[in-house]
Amino acid sequence: MSPDLQDQLARLEAFYGPPELPAATDPFEMILWESVAYLVDDERRARVFARLREEVGLLPLEISTTPPEVLAEVIKDGGMQPEHRAGKLLAAAEEALDIGLDRLEKLIRTAPDKASKELRRFPGIGEPGADKLLLFSHAKRTLAPESNALRVLVRLGFGEGDEKNYSRMYRSAVKAVAPKLPEDFAWLISAHQLLRRHGQEVCKRSVPLCEVCPLTEGCRWFLSRAGDGTA
Ligand code: SF4
Structure with missing residues (x-):
């Protein structure tokens, strides 16, 4: 079962604080x-x-x-x-x-x-x-995850794949989260920013810092390693 996306994002916002909008949005x-x-x-x-x-x-x-x-x-x-x-x-x-x-x-x-x-x-x-x-532009209900956010989503359990086939991994994660997205663009943009920051600072590509992560509960990647003793 995939984790509760809204709960995971609330945890990230509590961890990092509300994200700032980027310098360019046009x-x-x-x-x-x-x-x-x-x-x-x-x-x-x-x-x-x-x-x-x-x-x-x-x-x-x-x-x-x-x-x-x-x-x-x-x-x-x-x-x-x-x-x-x-x-x-x-x-x-x-x-x-x-x-x-x-x-x-x-x-x-x-x-x-x-x-x-x-x-x-x-x-x-x-x-x-x-x-x-x-x-x-508030025209498409999506998280549009860039590479860092995409890695976080897939590790959490939304979608499958790896960076060897990036477009397949992207589509898989986008499809997995689609039914869970609200019609709230402020939330979606905030989620995009928070997931990106989490991938850059904690859920890093080679060695994720799970020991400080607020998302361990319900994270597929973490739980699979905890189960086999490698987390
Ligand atoms: S628990 Fe680990 S693998 Fe899961 S999101 Fe956090 S840092 Fe990433």
Whole structure:
């Protein structure tokens, strides 16, 4: 039997406190947020994003008319390969101009499935990324778990699989939690944030810190190891 999701999330909120909203929640700005930096923490990503906003702007036309080398300089503190990341920002801006942000926003409101297809045209946006953009737009009832949150969900007992077949694992967890999700977008977004933080800080990829975790009761992964003496 899968654990009580609402109870597990209440425990996480008691453990970490209420999560903050990310710096970007508009769909196009969230796409830029993902591309602006690589393998850095959120604080550093936020600094690079703020510099992009101040020195270039966040509108597709403002980005598409900025030379790649200038973009690369503006975002250079965002980790490896600034030229590659600048190329992704330019490609995202070109897609946005081609699709039209007004049309995209209308699709998100009225036809989330069609919007998902359009969102997947942007660089680096697959099914999980499109789900996340739709979640933060209050257009799709999902947890849209990114890799850390997904690992937590599967260890808890929602879905099956491993990272060798990421899309199968993602779909399995999304399907397993779907019947348990409320129609409350504030709760869903908070749950997305809390699960991500839990995967980053406690339910780590190689060695989960179960000894400090508030979710041991009802966690499939923990209970299976407790049963065989390895927890
Ligand atoms: S008990 Fe361990 S495996 Fe289960 S969610 Fe907590 S840290 Fe992850």
